[in-house]
Amino acid sequence: MSDSTAIAHAAPDDPHAGGHEAHPAYLRHHFENVEQQADAAGFAMWLFLLTEVMFFGGLFTAYLIYRNWYYPAFVAGSHQLNIFWGTLNTAVLITSSFTMAMGVWCAETRKKSGLVLCLVLTFILGLGFLGIKTVEYKEKIEKHHVPGFHYSLNSFLNPDSDAEAKAAGDKPLAPDMAEHTEVYFSLYFAMTGMHALHMIIGIAILGYMIFRARAGAYTSGHVTFVENFGLYWHFVDIIWIFLFPLLYLISRHPN
């Protein structure tokens, strides 16, 4: 493929070969110019984000239906989540989004060390988010709140025996409603799990990008990759912005 690229460019009758003095090395052969290439890549990224929106759309639909059906179960389930960790995690993710945006700016203004710094910060904050998520998951596993694995209704039938439920002032749920907390936790794990999966993919790409950024790959005018990754990272942030109130903040007020 690379051979054919070279030949196509060398072709003397290539009309746009004369237009610019020289093509940047990153211009793929089938594009007319850098602008078209960047435009196309950015647009493709947006389309990909649309598919992601629809992917999470299915989960949000399920969430809304069951939240309406089993509201008390969702409230009780929500009270099992640690609001401190949740808020902290939101802050961590928003900050990482900010550092990512700064990273894009650094790439655009060709500040290599700034870009590397921003990417490293984003990387660390992303890992921090996952670390906190792990702590939260661990709590759930310890309390048998993972659907399908010895799921325990104890926190919902006897809220007084459960620290979180007691703190939130929960009253015991009716037995059938208590069973439906499993649906809440199914959605909790499906939604945060899918989100975490996107984070993991993002962090892996970030690692690769740090490596490349140190070599100066993104600070010579070709910022498309950084920009597009930024779009992805912000999108993942937006998903969490919605997951946080939907999962953590259901009726936190007393009674």
Add this chain to the structure above:
Amino acid sequence: MDHISPVIWQFLVKWTTNFPLFPPEASKLAPQMDALLFFEILVSLIGLTIVFLLVTTFCIMYSKGRHPVAVQIEGSTLLEATWTIIPLGLFLMMFVWGSLIYFRVYTPPANAMNIYVVGKQWMWKAEHPGGQHEINALHIPIDKPIQLTLISQDVFHSFSIPAFRVKREAIPGRYTSVWFEATTPGTYHLFCTQYCGTNHSAMIGDIVVLTQDGYKKWLAESTSGTSLAQNGERLFASLSCNACHNSKPDARGPSLANVYGAKLALAGGGTVLADDAYLRESILNPSQHITQGYAPIMPTYQGQVSEEGVISLVEYIKNLNSNYRIEQTLNTTDLLPEGEGKTAPAKTAPQGVVKP
């Protein structure tokens, strides 16, 4: 040749003797449905003929031999409008007509006789109010509206009677209903049309339409001794429902007399019509259907009562016109032997009773 000809012969015999092209119309609804069907076929034929005639005419008139140079035409707004508006109008007619029939099929009249049907892999089980059970068969009288209340015990099934032009999905966890009024005595096909696993194609049966007298005779012959409501009563007692729903002044549960068909005020606000679906839900997911003035203390019977059991309970509650029956039930509770399937004939035992 000798060994082929019988096959062909057999085929010809079948062709001439057993080759229906249109299903029998055996319900009051069938002619109405067919009227729409014929209208749709007519429109399709006309549409198809128009396209066919136009294409053939153009192909003959403007073939390269006859018409060597094409005349370039941009299009015609008038024509575009014509073939947008006319099909749209026809389709909208079908939409209105179709919706009317849909409502007719799925809105049972008030005086309909209710038969419960439970679908499970891979059989249909019908429960008549009189306690008659049948498997993969349904006996019904002519000239009487019959309502089927359908539910599935496992996967999606679909109860289809082509001769009546009705079909309804039997869904796990929810009652659905359909009704019809048979007009011609005879035996018709019953199919499960929703794919439901290995023996999907064996989940078939017979709809036997009898005259009114014939139906009475059949009812008498196949009676099981206890009616559905009586089965429900037994279950009611063995599950100790009457410990709370006993209509005493200090009862923990509401009185169930005359509850069916009433508008109930819910604890969370709002009212609900106590129909079959509501009664079923209240047994299985009680906390969402608490009536005003009562606490959500009722345990769930999910997993403890089979769908047949729920049906007999619902039928029992439906027929509760006074508290007298409940009191009677209360009195007989102690007399019931454990595992009450023993007393009743095996055929009629409610299957769901596991733990009281």
Add this chain to the structure above:
Amino acid sequence: MSDTIVSLPDQSTARIPKVNFITKENGLLSWLLTGDHKRIAILYMISITFFFFIGGALAGLIRLELLTPQSDLMATDTYNKVFTMHGIIMIFFFLVPSVPATLGNFLIPLMIGAKDLALPKINLLSWYLYVAGGILAIYTMATGGVDTGWTFTTPLSTHYVNTNVLTTGLAVFIAGFSSIFTGLNFIVTIHKMRCPGMTWFRMPLFCWAHYAASILMVLGTPVLAITIVLVALERTIGIGVFDPAKGGDPILFQHLFWFYSHPAVYIMILPGMGVISETISTFSRKRVFGYTAVAFSSVAIAVFGFFVWAHHMFIMGISNYSMLVFSLLTMLVAVPSAIKIFNWTFTLYKGSITFETPMLYTFGFMGLFTIGGLTGVFLGAAGTDIHLTETYFIVAHFHFVMVGGMLMAFLAGIHFWWPKMTGRMYPEKISQLAAVVTFIGFNLTFFPQFILGTLGMPRRYAAYPPEFQVLNVFSTAGATILGVGYLLPILYLTWSLKYGEIAGNNPWQATGLEWQVQSPPLTENFAVTPIMDHECYDYEWLENQKVKEVSSVG
């Protein structure tokens, strides 16, 4: 049929151009690592044909089993697996990628004057995903198959069957991503890569149709992906989202599944409609009647296509209100198809029509698609839907649309662009025979199924009441003829690769940009970036072009 528009170069002197995308590089690796959209299209064509014949063989088994009322050829379990795999392979591994991934891939850049699709590597990735999904599907078939039906209905698929639901789901999931990437690539290419002068309304209708289908692919497929993920979670750890026993709602699965799977039928048929627009214009030497109407009807189908999914659920107990809304919208989505059919018909008016093979397939498409579309209205009207749904009427309806429509269009397209793809003509007489055989075989196979459905014969039945046998025998007999009709092209097209006549640049005297370059095209498509200075389907421009060429050469 002596009249023809085919104008081939002098066979004694004509040669296939020495430098073209096929001869550019040699060796298997140069194909497997290519970024060239034309080579990827050829890879897709080979793999799709492979899956088509697997799906077709399974269809043959189904028809053989249904020859007799008893389930005697195979056990019901086997039959269930066979029709499930038939559905999955035909839908996800043949119909969805057929026209877009082969013809669309090959032609969209050529038609809009671009050198390649916008994202060649993603394009190659999408082929690899397709192959990975396909291999996984074959693997599941080899290791016991799956018997849920292609619709994966819960709770059957999650709790009640013991077959390879997970691997099949994964196969479909992967193939779904392949389709997302193809669609994404097309949208970006059509937006960003058009050559100078190629405005939206100078684009061939083929591109419009693919654009509309791509929107559906990009926005619909992810919903299927998440649905499959939820089914997998339900099956493995029992999360309860679709399980009525845990408070879930199996109808929700139906909503999410059909949110993709209804638009999916438009993903399948729209590209076929694009092919028909091209062939009918070329063989009647005329601009497509009502170009804008046809273009916008594609987009209208794409938009309305998202709002009709619940018509698959009329008898499952959706609310009455929803029934009204979805039934009404279904009626609306039928109109653009009618507009297209009439516009194609009137394209013939005052044309100069010839009857080469692609045109015969086109006529086949128009007849069969009209029947398929109109019977769809029977099912959109809620009343008759009750009687006809889940019977062989449905089977006949979607086979008329998918096989009668899409496959006819696919074959029309393959024959039409065969000279462009390979540089050689297919043999005309035998291919005309194949087109006629296909048409006859198709009608004999599927028309009796409309009657069977009206009689009430349910779909997915391994055994059926004996009075339905005669019609089933007809259907099976038709299927054998249809099988011949599909085998013939494979044989003569392969033959033509070596022995076909040299086609030259533009054997059909067609106007599209793809016909103005050499056949097979160069790797970079155009030696000089073309400038579109005329409307598409402008046959006068083509005449002038020819005159100019002659005068400049002379």
Add this chain to the structure above:
Amino acid sequence: MTDQKEMEESQHHIVSPVVYIIIGGALLVLTGVTVGASYLELKIFNPIVAIAIACIKAVLVVLFFMHVKYSSKLTKLTVFCGLFTFFALIGMTLSDYFTRAWGRW
């Protein structure tokens, strides 16, 4: 420098870091606000406020971090298309669930 100027013209607007800092700060503040609001008794307005704040945050991220405010019409249209289909899925599905309570007609 000419190269950079050309890039600015041909490609896109470069958002100044000040904007990022303001937006990042606003997002953190809004996070605090939404947590606080969940502890107030607002009846049915609790979820509405929570979703409204989440929407504001998302819009800020989309407009500034993701540069949609400075992007072409096509990008804006793309975002709109995504939201439209997203709401079609949710709205049309939920319309079935909510109208089931209307019962038989």
